[in-house]
């Protein structure tokens with residue numbers, strides 16, 4: 001049976017192996033990684049899916065980020081990865097829906113994710129109309145997806161996304 005739990009420090013190696021498999025090691029060059037470097041994860045919002053033998057077959061992680069001069073805090077959701085053998089079985093959807101529920105409970109108002117709108121729109125993610133939010137390069141603006149965890153929480157939020165400190 002597949003088990004979903006909060007990420008533990010002992011899961012680190014299994015998660016890195018899964019991310020290397022799904023995204024390749026060049027993932028470290030992605031713009032999102034620059035926002036995560038030396039910033040602590042939001043531990044309460046990092047989950048893994050484990051197979052019966054304890055191996056990690058799914059992960060979702062979150063970091064905090066600031067947006068714009070007003071330093072509006074937001075979640076940066078990702079990476080999300082499901083082991084290829086287990087893709088298409090609803091594990092990704094389960095992790096995203098669980099994360100949405102718990103992040104609201106903890107009072108998070110908004111989230112950004114870099115990904116395919118075709119997959120993420122069914123969870124409420126949307127593309128920004130006026131490109132008011134600048135993500136560090138190189139990022140395809142169509143892949144900058146916003147999620148309101150509280151209604152209208154992206155209203156008047158604009159500017160550069162920077163590291164949380």
Ligand SMILES: CC(C)(COP(=O)(O)OP(=O)(O)OC[C@H]1O[C@@H](n2cnc3c(N)ncnc32)[C@H](O)[C@@H]1OP(=O)(O)O)[C@@H](O)C(=O)NCCC(=O)NCCS
Pocket residue numbers: 022078079080081082083086087088089090091092093094114115116118119
């Ligand atoms: C994207 C990912 C997290 C989805 O998790 P999953 O458990 O495989 O997805 P689910 O079972 O919840 O949903 C499967 C459905 O999403 C669709 N889907 C998956 N990736 C998609 C994409 N990039 N665009 C559009 N649809 C997509 C599948 O075709 C499937 O559709 P169906 O139900 O009509 O057959 C997973 O496939 C994965 O790890 N992919 C590679 C890494 C990645 O792209 N991560 C996200 C960027 S951070």
